[in-house]
Amino acid sequence: MDSAQLVAGVPMKWVGPVRISGNVATAETEVPLATYESPLWPSVGRGAKISRQVEQGIVATLVDERMTRSVLVEAEDAATAYAAARQLTERAEEFDKIVQTCSRFARLINVRHEITGNLLFIRFEFTTGDASGHNMVTLASDALLSHILQTIPGISYGSISGNYCTDKKATAVNGILGRGKNVVTELLIPRAVVTDMLHTTAAKIVQLNIRKNMLGTLLAGGIRSANAHYANMLLGFYLATGQDAANIIEGSQGVTLAEDRDGDLYFSCTLPNLIVGSVGNGKGLDFVETNLTRLGCRDNREPGENARRLAAIAAATVLCGELSLLAAQTNPGELMRAHIQMERKNETQRIGA
Structure with a gap:
């Protein structure tokens, strides 16, 4: 076999749909995630389902690019x-x-x-x-x-490269000055949805976000970052849409914010270094072309609009997975049960095949 034709296959699923609105995209679309971590699919799926319980869905605001x-x-x-x-x-x-x-x-x-x-x-x-x-x-x-x-x-x-860019490294300068798309996503979840679908409360998620994402990251010496696992969703989305996967290093530097608003949950994810494109290297593969078309990022728009839409969808996907994981971690044992059930099921299917 010609080594130039070899492809590393990563399992991929479409999850959702996710409901999105904002200044660059209004859509209800499924999203592709290529990952070996199979529990990520239902986790993001749960966040996507919650986005559809709110009329506006996840509001994605492009702040800068x-x-x-x-x-x-x-x-x-x-x-x-x-x-x-x-x-x-x-x-x-x-x-x-x-x-x-x-x-x-x-x-x-x-x-x-x-x-x-x-x-x-x-x-x-x-x-x-x-x-x-x-x-x-x-x-x-x-x-x-x-x-x-x-x-x-x-x-x-x-x-020609002085490392003050900064490309594919965790630094403070990108978050301060910007590199890629700066996208803020927000979702206001009614109390009943928090209770019935996330099996928790706004107060518990707020407390966990402060203790885990903010204080825990501070003690660990994190750089302009306070989140649970942005990198998981970004890598899955990047691999499925032909992005340079190494950019999740700076892309996953972001901040999760949660507020208890009389029992309703305000939940936000800010990604100041989201580097995505709808054209360029990696976009010529058939599966990437199919995925970008299905996401609506191949429509005839003004230059830049397809990439902005892609960034909004990526950021909304991050919020879905972040919300679901934090909710699970407010309940003892829930996260591990989900991982064991999914991974054992997949292993059984593989052996049976």
């Missing part, structure tokens, strides 16, 4: 580096024209910098249409770096 790449240049001293940095801010319009020669969709929206000693770290921020934009912004940054070295005196090449 940008893709970044940082480059590194070297100066003789800090004063020279600072003089170069001042020119960067003043010449943003000129730099954007260079970016537009590299791509039809990339646009430079900001330039930031950090000086350490004689080193100047430059962080370029772009919009990238429907692509997640990794290659697009690297190509644009390479062109910008060449232009800067030719037109700004006193600096020399350091690296």
Whole structure:
């Protein structure tokens, strides 16, 4: 067999549908999750079922979007580096024209910098249409770096990637400055639904969220993150939709917020570094094309709209799984029973086959 044709198969199921509204997507859609962790499917499914008990469903608000790449240049001293940095801010319009020669969709929206000693770290921020934009912004940054070295005196090449982006690493800078889509999801669940479908109370979930997600993560030294398991839902969704799976490292840095509103549960998940795209690498596979089409992310829209819709669906999927898990963990033994039942059932089916 030609090794180029080998594919690693990961079990996938569609769960839901999830009801979503907000400023970039209004939909009721099933979502695909590719995972070896089979209890994830019914867990997300339970959250999806709860979303349909509320008229608006999960409200997903796109707060910001940008893709970044940082480059590194070297100066003789800090004063020279600072003089170069001042020119960067003043010449943003000129730099954007260079970016537009590299791509039809990339646009430079900001330039930031950090000086350490004689080193100047430059962080370029772009919009990238429907692509997640990794290659697009690297190509644009390479062109910008060449232009800067030719037109700004006193600096020399350091690296095309200076790690101030930051790509596929858990850092604070992305949550502060943004990288990818910043999406906030919210769901207000009536008391009766919390009791009947989650088998818990708003007060218990609020207390667990504070103690586990916030205090527990603080004690563990978490970086701009307070959640139970965003990475589970993101990885499953990323693998099913052709995303760069390594981006769950920064993508899973997010904050869960829960409030008891007279017995009703306000539940929110904020994902400031959600990196997704509906075009680009990984999207040419048949199953990915099928999944994106079924999600409504292949419709003829303005550039960027398909990726924004995809981000809203991904973030809503995260909320479904986060809500279900926290509810389960308020009840002793519930989480382990679900895992044992699902995994033993799957093992029996595998052996029987």
